[in-house]
Amino acid sequence: MSGCADITSLALLDLFDARRRMIAAARPICGNEKIALSQAAGRVLVDKVLAPLDIPGIDNSAMDGYALRLNEVCEDGLPVKLRVPAGAEVLCLPAMGCARIFTGAPVPIGADAVIPQERVHLDDDERVHIDDEFAKGVNIRRRGEDTCEGDILLSAGTRLNAAAIALLASHGIGEIDVLRRLKVALVSTGNELIEPGTSRAPGQVYDSNRAMLKALLMQSSCDVLDLGVTADNATELQKTFSQARDEADLVVCTGGISVGEEDHVRPVLERFGGVSFYGVAIKPGKPFTLGYLGDSLETGIPFVGLPGNPVASLVGWQLLALPLVHGCQGRIPAELQQFPVTAGFSRQGPRGRRELLRVVLDWYSGAPIAHLAGGQGSHMLSAASQSEGYLVIEANQDVEEGHVHLYCPIAQFLD
Numbered sequence: 001m002s003g004c005a006d007i008t009s010l011a012l013l014d015l016f017d018a019r020r021r022m023i024a025a026a027r028p029i030c031g032n033e034k035i036a037l038s039q040a041a042g043r044v045l046v047d048k049v050l051a052p053l054d055i056p057g058i059d060n061s062a063m064d065g066y067a068l069r070l071n072e073v074c075e076d077g078l079p080v081k082l083r084v085p086a087g088a089e090v091l092c093l094p095a096m097g098c099a100r101i102f103t104g105a106p107v108p109i110g111a112d113a114v115i116p117q118e119r120v121h122l123d124d125d126e127r128v129h130i131d132d133e134f135a136k137g138v139n140i141r142r143r144g145e146d147t148c149e150g151d152i153l154l155s156a157g158t159r160l161n162a163a164a165i166a167l168l169a170s171h172g173i174g175e176i177d178v179l180r181r182l183k184v185a186l187v188s189t190g191n192e193l194i195e196p197g198t199s200r201a202p203g204q205v206y207d208s209n210r211a212m213l214k215a216l217l218m219q220s221s222c223d224v225l226d227l228g229v230t231a232d233n234a235t236e237l238q239k240t241f242s243q244a245r246d247e248a249d250l251v252v253c254t255g256g257i258s259v260g261e262e263d264h265v266r267p268v269l270e271r272f273g274g275v276s277f278y279g280v281a282i283k284p285g286k287p288f289t290l291g292y293l294g295d296s297l298e299t300g301i302p303f304v305g306l307p308g309n310p311v312a313s314l315v316g317w318q319l320l321a322l323p324l325v326h327g328c329q330g331r332i333p334a335e336l337q338q339f340p341v342t343a344g345f346s347r348q349g350p351r352g353r354r355e356l357l358r359v360v361l362d363w364y365s366g367a368p369i370a371h372l373a374g375g376q377g378s379h380m381l382s383a384a385s386q387s388e389g390y391l392v393i394e395a396n397q398d399v400e401e402g403h404v405h406l407y408c409p410i411a412q413f414l415d
Helices: 015-025 162-170 208-219 234-247 265-272 310-328 381-386 410-414
Strands: 032-036 065-068 078-084 098-101 113-116 120-122 127-130 152-154 175-179 183-189 223-230 250-254 273-278 289-293 301-306 339-343 354-362 369-372 389-393 404-409
Touching: 015 273, 015 289, 015 310, 065 078, 152 162, 183 208, 183 234, 208 223, 208 250, 208 310, 223 234, 234 250, 234 265, 234 289, 250 310, 265 273, 265 289, 265 301, 273 301, 301 310, 310 354, 310 381, 310 410, 354 381, 354 404, 389 410, 404 410
Parallel strands: 078 098, 183 223, 183 250, 250 301, 339 369
Antiparallel strands: 032 175, 065 098, 065 113, 078 127, 120 127, 273 289, 289 301, 339 404, 354 369, 354 389, 389 404
8 A cells, every 4th residue: 555645735625625526526327227125225216206105094003902982981981892903994983882902903983092901991891991081093093194195205316224115115115216336446556465365475465445445335335346456557557447437437446646656546547537636634534536537527437546544545435435426326415424522532633634533432421422442543443443433623723631522423424
């Protein structure tokens, strides 16, 4: 993984400016397919989906209990004149009687309340007596109270999670139109990189970035074109970038994007396309690059250049590359979630750029306290693997125990 030297002479983009530019660069892919709902997890809807049914389809009981008319309740109690299990037909409630009813069963016509079984008692004649007062409509799920026929169930661009799939299934929808998967070419650069599982010689480094990013891309429901490790020389990079341009919708490349003598990615990228921006004022992750293969960012293949150091690569992916991926998938990129958290440690702050410290939260005092997850070097994956989120330290600001900083949870990047 080539070095990521500080480039003090270059103007660095603010993190949020860079994020906005990544979102603006996203162009939704074309092409869709109809697939079985059982295969739709993680896929993105082409069009909005309208409800074909009322849900619930009938008034039904939210409880095991007794359905009755409240104005017929009396000291003598009510006899049980019906038994209504789930799946029964809709019946009429006889006058001066109640129905034994079960969760999900249709409420008999005429009943205006369902009393939970634990709130009644039966006398020796099996007549039902109510222990408390209840309002009309209690424990009755009304027809269409969840969705009505013609309602918008899900909007175009929705990524289908388990709850969305359950919603579609509840309406009897067995197939759904989704966008095709985004195809992402994944490239690692570095003469020192070798595959995990092979023997290592002195000076060689196992390629953790490609393993990490492949997992992240698959987690984001992308198809991955794994182009392996490309040597740090212009000839090999040209071959790899040419294949990526011809076969993928997006390119993600790690390493070789700084300006050292052995960093060849940027010159080759400029030969095959161009650079939209280079350098973001964050630590780790400063050498982050957005470029393109082709004539322009608007018409070419977007190119994301991530730093070679693995934690810097992870931060760049989560905060900057992921919203671009979401936009290319036809999704609306979510706002970055942040909330205030108290620091449980002191530390000299960053100079000239924001720092994203890998932290865990201690909730035992009632309010969250952030503690360092471990070493904060951009090569230290051990802390990144334990981290629950990032404590965002503004440029030129020290961290003092007890002071409040914004916290960015990692869980938001898992969808």
